[in-house]
Amino acid sequence: MCTFFNRIVGKMVRTLNNVSELRQTGFGQPSPRHGLSLLWWFAHDCVKIDSNGRMIAECNPKNGAFGFELFHNRESLLPYTDLLYYEVGNLHKARSLPPYVIEKYTGYSDDSNTDRIIVSFDSRLNKFEKIYVTQHSDQKNFEQNRTYCISTDLLKDIKELSREDFLRGRTNRSEQFSISMPPSVQRRQTNTCLSCKCRCALICCSLLFTAIVGGAIALYLYLKPK
Structure with missing residues (x-):
């Protein structure tokens, strides 16, 4: 067949x-x-x-x-x-x-x-x-x-x-x-991209944490009995 x-x-x-x-x-x-x-x-x-x-x-x-x-x-x-x-x-x-x-x-x-x-x-x-x-x-x-x-x-x-x-x-x-392009260069480029992504993620997390803490402090001061 x-x-x-x-x-x-x-x-x-x-x-x-x-x-x-x-x-x-x-x-x-x-x-x-x-x-x-x-x-x-x-x-x-x-x-x-x-x-x-x-x-x-x-x-x-x-x-x-x-x-x-x-x-x-x-x-x-x-x-x-x-x-x-x-x-x-x-x-x-x-x-x-x-x-x-x-x-x-x-x-x-x-x-x-x-x-x-x-x-x-x-x-x-x-x-x-x-x-x-x-x-x-x-x-x-x-x-x-x-x-x-x-x-x-x-x-x-x-x-x-x-x-x-x-x-x-x-x-x-x-x-x-x-x-x-040698594989080592490709790996370096990949690692560089990953490093940039990690740094951006850390910065975003830090800003978010600062905003949350600042908001909590402001809310506490606003609600604190005079």
Whole structure:
């Protein structure tokens, strides 16, 4: 039953939300693998993110440009969809891919041609519904546990980086700030906040106590027999 269900709907695929998560997967690494250069090219030249967060296609997978070809998803590598899947990145069929993508291709059955991008394409709206990266486990099949969905946030991050910075593992400014803060600094900040809260609470309690005592004294003097 589970096997049949997986065959119908496909399997769950992890979504990557920033450059750090992408680097941690090892996708496109090390050289001569071409996956990172392929993904940088795709983010900069093949997709545009509009104001509604839609991934508008700037190249047409249906016409075979850049070596795009149908991906039939026969092994249920990806979730089921009514849209067609297309793959790109096979350097045996590299049509018009930039030289920096194909420069380390050896022509042999090795890691220089193992990486792919797979997209689900809505031709009616000219947009990519989903974008995935994956790698071959052998000459025919892809690795399920090395297949990831690329979020729009990650695409935006890649668009902000030069190719050199992206290949070196640089992140954008906001991500650098969020991931570079040492735990000790975070603990100091937390402790500082707690200390401020404690001081404020003590001051409030002191003022409240003073007000109560002052009120009691005033009431006593008022009611004291003359």
